[in-house]
Amino acid sequence: xxxxxxxxxxxxxxxxxxxxxxxxxxxxxxxxxxxxxxxxxxxxxxxxxxxxxxxxxxxxxxxxxxxxxxxxxxxxxxxxxxxxxxxxxxxxxxxxxxxxxxxxxxxxxxxxxxxxxxxxxxxxxxxxxxxxxxxxxxxxxxxxxxxxxxxxxxxxxxxxxxxxxxxxxxxxxxxxxxxxxxxxxxxxxxxxxxxxxxxxxxxxxxxxxxxxxxxxxxxxxxxxxxxxxxxxxxxxxxxxxxxxxxxxxxxxxxxxxxxxxxxxxxxxxxxxxxxxxxxxxxxxxxxxxxxxxxxxxxxxxxxxxxxxxxxxxxxxxxxxxxxxxxxxxxxxxxxxxxxxxxxxxxxxxxxxxxxxxxxxxxx
Ligand code: ADP
Numbered sequence: 546x547x548x549x550x551x552x553x554x555x556x557x558x559x560x561x562x563x564x565x566x567x568x569x570x571x572x573x574x575x576x577x578x579x580x581x582x583x584x585x586x587x588x589x590x591x592x593x594x595x596x597x598x599x600x601x602x603x604x605x606x607x608x609x610x611x612x613x614x615x616x617x618x619x620x621x622x623x624x625x626x627x628x629x630x631x632x633x634x635x636x637x638x639x640x641x642x643x644x645x646x647x648x649x650x651x652x653x654x655x656x657x658x659x660x661x662x663x664x665x666x667x668x669x670x671x672x673x674x675x676x677x678x679x680x681x682x683x684x685x686x687x688x689x690x691x692x693x694x695x696x697x698x699x700x701x702x703x704x705x706x707x708x709x710x711x712x713x714x715x716x717x718x719x720x721x722x723x724x725x726x727x728x729x730x731x732x733x734x735x736x737x738x739x740x741x742x743x744x745x746x747x748x749x750x751x752x753x754x755x756x757x758x759x760x761x762x763x764x765x766x767x768x769x770x771x772x773x774x775x776x777x778x779x780x781x782x783x784x785x786x787x788x789x790x791x792x793x794x795x796x797x798x799x800x801x802x803x804x805x806x807x808x809x810x811x812x813x814x815x816x817x818x819x820x821x822x823x824x825x826x827x828x829x830x831x832x833x834x835x836x837x838x839x840x841x842x843x844x845x846x847x848x849x850x851x852x853x854x855x856x857x858x859x860x861x862x863x864x865x866x867x868x869x870x871x872x873x874x875x876x877x878x879x880x881x882x883x884x885x886x887x888x889x890x891x892x893x894x895x896x897x898x899x900x901x902x903x904x905x906x907x908x
Contacts, residue, residue: 546577546578547576547578547856548577548580548640548642549568549572549579549645549855550596550639551568551579551582551645552581552582552586552588552645552647553565553613553615553648554586554617554618554649554651554655555652556617556649556696556832557611557613557832558695558707558709558712559612559696559711559836559840560708560836560837560840561612561613562604562607562613562836562844563836563842564694564707564845564848564851565613565615565848566604566607567844567847567848568849568851569581571849572599573600575852577852578598579598580596580597581596581603581615582595582615583595583596583616584618585616585618585648586620586652586655587622588616589632590629590635608845609835609836611836612833613647613694617648623659624655629662629666630666633659633663633670634670634676637667637684640684642684643689643855644659644688645848645851645855646689646692648693649700650693650699650886653879653883656691656879657879659689660689660864663687664685667681668681685860688864689864689879690852690854690864690867690876691865691867692848693706693707693866693868696709696832697739697740698743698746699740701886702866702877702881702906703869703882705843707840707847708832708840709746710839711834711837712746712831714834714837715827716738719825719827720736720754723736723790724788724790730821731820732820732821733778733788733814733818733820734789735793735810735814736792736825736827737793737794737806737824738750738792738794738795738831739827740761740762740795741795742796742889743762744761744763744764746794747761747793747797748761751792754790756790756791757777758777758789758791759792759793760792760805760810763905764902765799765898766799770805771813775813775814778818779818782820789820802896807826843869846869846874847868850867850874863878864880865879866878866879885904888904889901889904
């Protein structure tokens with residue numbers, strides 16, 4: 546059978562295990578020889594025990610677990626050709642020419658580069674006598690399919706990334722818990738949620754929790770936000786509301802691109818309204834815990850589709866990323882999505898908010 550390997554790279558997210566499981570089982574079902582690559586690209590560069598045979602049973606009892614059971618890592622070696630040369634050797638040596646990468650846009654950019662370089666890496670390995678001319682011939686094309694695992698929903702081309710829905714559940718559970726205590730003491734709570742360049746978690750959590758104010762990078766407030774915030778909050782209090790919830794995305798900024806932190810917001814509320822104000826930084830709690838039903842199903846569907854895409858690939862098909870469009874798992878050219886995601890970040894850095902929001906599309 547064809548050699549197929551799966552790895553998870555970059556930040557972990559809930560639902561990655563469902564995706565790994567689907568890749569392994571669909572691969573086996575279609576007659577592939579399937580491998581896990583542990584610890585992301587580092588495991589591919591280091592080889593040895595990091596690349597292990599996967600069988601049907603080895604992915605039992607993982608679908609309900611958060612994170613990734615095969616490990617993830619950032620890998621400086623893979624950014625250099627020398628590292629990628631070692632990785633290519635480790636794959637060819639095991640007859641692996643199909644690779645599923647589950648990670649963020651950085652991981653997918655690396656995967657694309659690896660594929661572009663593949664034949665020149667094989668040339669070099671053959672010249673050095675590391676692989677035979679037959680191996681070079683037989684394993685001459687590397688096929689790649691990507692899936693985006695990220696709690697931030699920060700990738701263009703898919704409606705949802707794997708992990709976002711579970712992270713939202715975690716955030717909402719936390720806000721609900723805090724609302725009950727805030728109600729008792731008439732407090733104001735400021736919640737900092739993840740999202741370095743993408744305010745999706747903050748925005749949706751805000752909708753779900755009746756937040757009074759939300760700060761997200763895509764829609765930086767005008768300089769007079771302190772006045773507007775305090776005016777709104779005092780109106781609400783005089784109308785009988787006993788608490789206030791303010792949500793600040795990790796990457797929130799003002800129109801000059803200067804960060805707006807939970808501390809900045811607290812200072813305003815305390816100084817202008819003298820309200821009892823507390824900050825909660827949710828941090829890694831958002832990444833933790835069991836994946837939601839949605840993320841499990843998303844992982845299953847995307848994993849299966851990724852393997853189908855690889856099995857149908859021809860030597861000149863471009864690497865795809867499996868995406869969710871409406872209710873369909875579809876294949877989109879990987880680099881198109883990566884480029885658009887980078888364009889969003891660029892537009893935001895240049896303070897082109899409307900363009901950034903437009904480029905981001907549905908996600
Ligand atoms: P994410 O995939 O979540 O965006 P990173 O940007 O940290 O996370 O990327 C994860 C890993 O992918 C990096 O540690 C590196 O090994 C690899 N990678 C990222 N960008 C590149 C690149 N331009 N070239 C080669 N490898 C890359």
